[in-house]
Amino acid sequence: MPVSRRSLLAALAAAHLLSAAMPSARAAGPEAEVEAAVDALTRAILAADGAALDALVLDGLSYGHSSGAVQDKAAFIDALVSRRSSFPSITLTSRTASVVGDDAIARHVFDGETVSNGKSVPVHIGVLQVWHREGGRWRLLARQAYKL
Template sequence: MTARFRPMLRAALAAGLLAGTLMMPARSDAASPEAEVEAAVDELTRAILAADGTALDALVLDGLSYGHSSGAVQDKAAFVEALASRRSSFPSITLSNRTASIVGDDAIVRHVFDGETVSNGKTVPVHIGVLQVWHREGGRWRLLARQAFKL
């Protein structure tokens, strides 16, 4: 290639690279709202397994309605106290068939909950369906309601 064509070739390559860059979709490192609420569900699961009262308190809203598959319903204080005191504990939890849908600042999360619970010294296997309602407040997701049901 002769020296007189090199500047034109450089200009054409630069224009092509610029055009390709401008046509690429914008890259975002931010997680989707669905991914964020799924992360909150995972954080809640870890806090339940660890019986971490401080983390549980931070992850649920004051108006929490926590429904069990037995029909019992707990408010925030009763939910946190039962786990933090280890009156109820969960040695294992596995969540499957997970879905999350976002509606404004709220999220509807469904999953199948498998694991074990220990209550009054008795270990019982658990296999239930769960519906959770999460609310985004101050940029973070917190649990507002949960209802479990027998499968």
């Protein structure tokens, strides 16, 4: 995936914002760090920011949709960056996070709107995410959405 100067600058800005939030998250514990990572991922999805998405997910990503479709890292990022799929709005509620060592489970209800192939559809799903701490930062390893 080619990286433009603009996307590199956007990624650096996102990393700076995330690192600025992390000291207060660390003070509140690892669960707050995971929540901050979930928020950073949500912002990157909304912005279709390929560089930020690349930094937030592991190479072995398994990204499951409520339809049953599963994407790897490249397909997940490409669908968003190419705008084949986009999210004009996302709201996360009923959020929980639990940490066991270098792994974490985050759950939430995902409400929003998706635009796929030019068609806008409301979204109301449950989501389970598995995060792994690598090099002191949380990165997404797996995500599975399910119908509510």
